[in-house]
Structures are given as structure tokens and as C-alpha cells.
Amino acid sequence: xxxxxxxxxxxxxxxxxxxxxxxxxxxxxxxxxxxxxxxxxxxxxxxxxxxxxxxxxxxxxxxxxxxxxxxxxxxxxxxxxxxxxxxxxxxxxxxxxxxxxxxxxxxxxxxxxxxxxxxxxxxxxxxxxxxxxxxxxxxxxxxxxxxxxxxxxxxxxxxxxxxxxxxxxxxxxxxxxxxxxxxxxxxxxxxxxxxxxxxxxxxxxxxxxxxxxxxxxxxxxxxxxxxxxxxxxxxxxxxxxxxxxxxxxxxxxxxxxxxxxxxxxxxxxxxxxxxxxxxxxxxxxxxxxxxxxxxxxxxxxxxxxxxxxxxxxxxxxxxxxxxxxxx
Amino acid sequence: xxxxxxxxxxxxxxxxxxxxxxxxxxxxxxxxxxxxxxxxxxxxxxxxxxxxxxxxxxxxxxxxxxxxxxxxxxxxxxxxxxxxxxxxxxxxxxxxxxxxxxxxxxxxxxxxxxxxxxxxxxxxxxxxxxxxxxxxxxxxxxxxxxxxxxxxxxxxxxxxxxxxxxxxxxxxxxxxxxxxxxxxxxxxxxxxxxxxxxxxxxxxxxxxxxxxxxxxxxxxxxxxxxxxxxxxxxxxxxxxxxxxxxx
Numbered sequence: 001x002x003x004x005x006x007x008x009x010x011x012x013x014x015x016x017x018x019x020x021x022x023x024x025x026x027x028x029x030x031x032x033x034x035x036x037x038x039x040x041x042x043x044x045x046x047x048x049x050x051x052x053x054x055x056x057x058x059x060x061x062x063x064x065x066x067x068x069x070x071x072x073x074x075x076x077x078x079x080x081x082x083x084x085x086x087x088x089x090x091x092x093x094x095x096x097x098x099x100x101x102x103x104x105x106x107x108x109x110x111x112x113x114x115x116x117x118x119x120x121x122x123x124x125x126x127x128x129x130x131x132x133x134x135x136x137x138x139x140x141x142x143x144x145x146x147x148x149x150x151x152x153x154x155x156x157x158x159x160x161x162x163x164x165x166x167x168x169x170x171x172x173x174x175x176x177x178x179x180x181x182x183x184x185x186x187x188x189x190x191x192x193x194x195x196x197x198x199x200x201x202x203x204x205x206x207x208x209x210x211x212x213x214x215x216x217x218x219x220x221x222x223x224x225x226x227x228x229x230x231x232x233x234x235x236x237x238x239x240x241x242x243x244x245x246x247x248x249x250x251x252x253x254x255x256x257x258x259x260x261x262x263x264x265x266x267x268x269x270x271x272x273x274x275x276x277x278x279x280x281x282x283x284x285x286x287x288x289x290x291x292x293x294x295x296x297x298x299x300x301x302x303x304x305x306x307x308x309x310x311x312x313x314x315x316x317x318x319x320x321x322x323x324x325x326x327x
Numbered sequence: 328x329x330x331x332x333x334x335x336x337x338x339x340x341x342x343x344x345x346x347x348x349x350x351x352x353x354x355x356x357x358x359x360x361x362x363x364x365x366x367x368x369x370x371x372x373x374x375x376x377x378x379x380x381x382x383x384x385x386x387x388x389x390x391x392x393x394x395x396x397x398x399x400x401x402x403x404x405x406x407x408x409x410x411x412x413x414x415x416x417x418x419x420x421x422x423x424x425x426x427x428x429x430x431x432x433x434x435x436x437x438x439x440x441x442x443x444x445x446x447x448x449x450x451x452x453x454x455x456x457x458x459x460x461x462x463x464x465x466x467x468x469x470x471x472x473x474x475x476x477x478x479x480x481x482x483x484x485x486x487x488x489x490x491x492x493x494x495x496x497x498x499x500x501x502x503x504x505x506x507x508x509x510x511x512x513x514x515x516x517x518x519x520x521x522x523x524x525x526x527x528x529x530x531x532x533x534x535x536x537x538x539x540x541x542x543x544x545x546x547x548x549x550x551x552x553x554x555x556x557x558x559x560x561x562x563x564x565x566x567x568x569x570x571x572x573x574x
């Protein structure tokens with residue numbers, strides 16, 4: 001297995017850039033190309049990047065069919081209120097999955113597709129399993145969960161149609177330096193609301209661990225869903241305490257006001273984060289450990305600690321020396 | 328400086344003293360709450376610190392003696408099925424007592440999926456009574472206590488949910504019968520764990536869990552008989568109703 005052509009969609013994001021960087025170091029990867037709306041966030045030595053907007057189907061099809069990849073790693077997934085509003089995210093997700101995976105289906109060399117999904121697809125309806133494994137049926141109860149379920153459905157349909165394996169990596173909320181995340185933004189606010197009556201546990205995943213899972217999945221060409229979740233769990237209150245933020249306990253109707261205020265403060269709480277604060281979000285990662293031989297290095301508590309260790313932006317006034325140099 | 332000002336400097340008004348003491352108490356309570364809530368939860372939402380405190384508090388009510396711990400596996404998962412007297416919270420005190428005896432976290436089945444009771448019981452290690460939830464925990468190598476249907480007394484065990492026993496069959500873990508004995512008027516309680524239940528006849532289909540559930544019921548009843556039958560915590564226990572010195 002050498003000289004494999006790998007296409008990474010969503011390479012401009014932090015996760016996509018990290019995946020591309022790891023793939024560059026893999027001996028089995030022959031050539032690597034990427035597509036995204038934004039350029040990669042790190043130096044990539046042997047990757048060819050194409051800046052294409054998700055709606056440009058013709059350009060996407062031309063680029064993908066010309067490259068004729070063996071493996072497509074589809075990371076171009078927009079979480080609501082991470083980089084785009086809910087409606088924009090839905091539109092971008094639809095466009096990206098249809099055009100990129102649709103174009104990949106036209107490639108004769110295609111052997112495997114790895115798709116980014118999330119544990120939001122399991123939903124948190126009453127009576128649902130607290131820590132679902134991959135065998136649990138999908139029953140999304142949030143906008144983001146429904147978007148991810150749609151992405152999985154499209155990928156599976158394409159995979160069956162052209163007879164290639166489709167591996168769906170269901171990630172917990174991805175947190176890490178520079179990763180835009182609605183949850184990360186809310187938790188970093190000076191005062192953070194949480195459900196006083198429920199305060200259920202949730203799990204997250206560090207971006208580096210998520211990227212490693214993508215690389216292993218691409219190498220192994222599996223045909224099944226896998227939960228990618230950091231070990232351990234944490235409650236919202238415990239996360240707030242770890243970050244030395246002011247906890248604001250809420251019990252019910254005042255969440256409406258709190259959501260409005262956080263929206264104005266630049267940290268909107270989309271419904272999947274709201275659901276997580278009230279019903280928790282855990283998943284069983286045993287299967288990923290068995291199949292990929294992969295166990296995330298960073299625990300949920302450590303990811304949260306790192307979330308609070310990221311330095312805030314400090315605006316430095318222009319120095320007189322610089323003006324002197326400029327003149 | 329005026330005389331009035333100097334007097335004000337040396338006199339501490341009662342309101343000020345009370346306010347200071349209230350602030351001290353509030354600050355102490357707040358710091359205690361911070362300490363109590365600083366624990367971490369595990370993969371299933373169990374809070375070890377909270378469990379330890381709850382266990383310490385529950386010993387005011389129960390003085391539990393656990394026997395047969397040699398049957399409990401050291402590392403792998405197992406389902407421990409106990410009889411349950413109505414209002415005795417047998418799965419809860421059994422899980423706490425067995426956990427303390429074997430020094431492993433022990434979970435129990437039967438939490439409501441509604442706040443605030445559900446999340447609170449989740450901190451104690453409670454699982455939802457769903458086959459998928461139980462199977463996942465057993466596959467992950469957890470010890471789980473499952474209560475039979477409630478009975479009025481300790482003399483007989485109620486029916487055991489065969490679908491939940493089926494989760495243990497699917498996860499291929501040991502199923503241990505255990506008898507619990509407690510009375511409302513006494514502190515002393517006992518949990519006696521028996522050897523793993525095994526069927527003599529191997530089944531391929533769902534009959535296995537049905538027969539295993541029935542077999543467990545028989546085994547728990549036998550353990551209850553060995554424990555001396557039911558007690559009420561009253562002088563009635565001394566009356567020779569069954570010829571063995573107990574009722």
C-alpha cells in the first residue's frame with residue numbers, strides 16, 4: 001500500500017489542516033490534495049490546495065475527477081454558530097457533501113470514503129441510552145444532529161452506489177487551540193450559565209486526537225461508524241469551576257434571556273449545545289479502540305483545562321520604534 | 328478628631344458583628360460547596376467523591392455486611408442480581424456496599440430519565456433500565472447491580488426482568504445472584520453474593536435469558552433461605568413459626 005492519492009475536503013479548518021499535516025508524514029500517502037473555502041492554517045509541504053466555495057459544483061467536479069483520489073476524507077462540516085449561523089451551516093453542509101462526495105463517486109480509482117460526523121446523531125431524547133455505542137440507532141434531536149445524519153445518509157448512499165467503503169467518524173465536540181466552537185466560546189465567557197437541576201456530564205475530543213483518528217481510519221479503510229470520544233467526562237459546572245468562571249445556575253425559562261445575552265456577547269448557544277447542557281452528551285468509544293487501535297491521548301478534563309489556558313487576544317499599541325523604522 | 332468619631336471607632340455595633348459572622352458562615356458554606364462539587368465524573372457520569380460522601384452518610388442508616396465477595400470478578404464486568412424489598416432501596420445500598428467491599432465502582436440499574444433525580448442518581452452510578460445501556464456498561468467491564476421486582480418482605484424475591492438479564496448474556500459476563508436482607512426498623516443489613524449462575528442446558532435463542540432469569544430467582548430464594556428467612560426487626564422474629572427460630 002503506497003502511492004495512495006488522498007483528497008481532504010475542509011482542509012482550511014484547523015482539523016483539516018492537522019489531518020493534512022499528519023497525512024503528509026504517512027509513507028503510504030503518495031499525493032495529497034485539499035479543498036476548502038479558506039486556505040490551510042499551517043505550512044504543508046507536499047499538499048496541493050484548491051480554494052473552492054462549496055456551491056461551485058463544476059469546479060469541484062473538475063478538480064476532484066482530475067485528481068482521481070483513492071481515498072476521500074470529508075471533513076468539510078460546519079457546526080452551527082461555530083463559523084456560520086444555523087441556516088448558513090445547513091446550506092454549506094448540503095453543498096459540500098453533495099458536490100465533493102458526488103464528484104468523488106465519478107472517480108474510477110475511489111476505494112474508500114471517511115466522513116466526519118458527530119455523536120449528536122444519536123440524539124438525547126427521553127429514554128435514549130446515556131452512552132450510546134455505534135449500534136444504537138440514529139435519532140437526532142438537534143439541528144446539528146440532523147445535519148450530520150443527512151451527511152451520513154448521503155455518504156452511505158454514494159458508497160453503496162459505487163461500491164466503496166464508508167467510514168463515519170462520530171466525533172464528540174472538537175475543542176482545541178483555534179478551533180471555532182460554540183461550546184468553547186460559551187465556556188470561555190466570564191459568566192457561564194448552566195442547568196442547576198440537571199448539570200449532566202458530557203465528553204469532548206481534542207483536535208489532535210480527532211485528526212489522528214481520521215488518519216488511522218483513512219489508512220484502514222473501514223466500512224462502519226466509530227465514536228471518537230476522549231476518555232472521561234465533565235459536567236458544565238465542573239468545567240466552569242476549572243476555568244474559574246462565574247457559574248450562573250438556571251432552572252428553566254430564564255434560559256431564553258441567557259441565550260439572548262450570550263448571543264449579544266458573541267457566544268450564541270445553538271440548540272445542540274443547549275441540549276448538551278440539559279441532557280448531557282456521552283458516547284462509548286470502545287469500538288474505536290478495538291478497531292483503530294486508537295485511544296485519545298487527552299482526557300476530557302485536560303481538553304477543558306487547555307480550553308481555559310488559551311491566551312486571549314491582547315491588542316498592543318503600535319510602538320514609536322516601528323514608526324521610526326518606517327520613515 | 329471629634330469625640331463621637333473616636334467612640335465610633337471603638338464601638339462595634341451588634342449588627343456589624345452579626346453581619347461579619349454571617350459572612351464568615353456563608354463563605355465557609357460556599358467553600359465547602361466548592362470542595363464538594365470539585366470532583367470529576369467518570370465515563371458514565373459517576374462522581375466518586377459524591378459516592379464516598381453518600382456512602383458515609385448512608386452508614387447512619389445502614390450498617391451493611393457483605394459476604395461472598397470472592398465470587399465478584401477482580402477486573403471484568405459482572406451483573407449482580409439482588410432481591411428488593413419495597414422502599415428498601417436494595418439496589419442502591421447493595422451497589423454502595425459491594426463497591427466498598429471490593430474497592431471497585433459498582434453501578435446499579437434504575438434511574439429515572441428526568442431532572443433533578445435522574446442526574447443526581449447518575450452521580451451515584453445509576454444506569455437507565457435499558458438493555459443497550461446495561462450491555463454497554465457490562466462490555467466496558469463494569470460491575471452492575473440489578474434489582475428484581477419489589478416484594479413486600481425479604482422472604483421471597485420478585486420477578487427478574489429477563490430482557491435486562493439478556494444484556495449480560497449478550498455481553499458474555501458472569502451473572503451473580505445476591506440476597507439482600509434489611510428491615511425498616513434496624514440498621515443492620517446484609518448482602519450475600521452467591522457463585523455465578525450457570526445453566527445446565529445451552530440455548531441458542533432468547534430462551535437462555537428467560538431460563539437464566541428464572542434460575543436466578545431460584546438461586547436468590549435459596550440464598551435468602553440460607554440467611555435464615557425474613558426478619559422484621561421486632562420480637563416476632565423470636566417466635567418459632569417455621570420451626571427454625573424465625574419466621
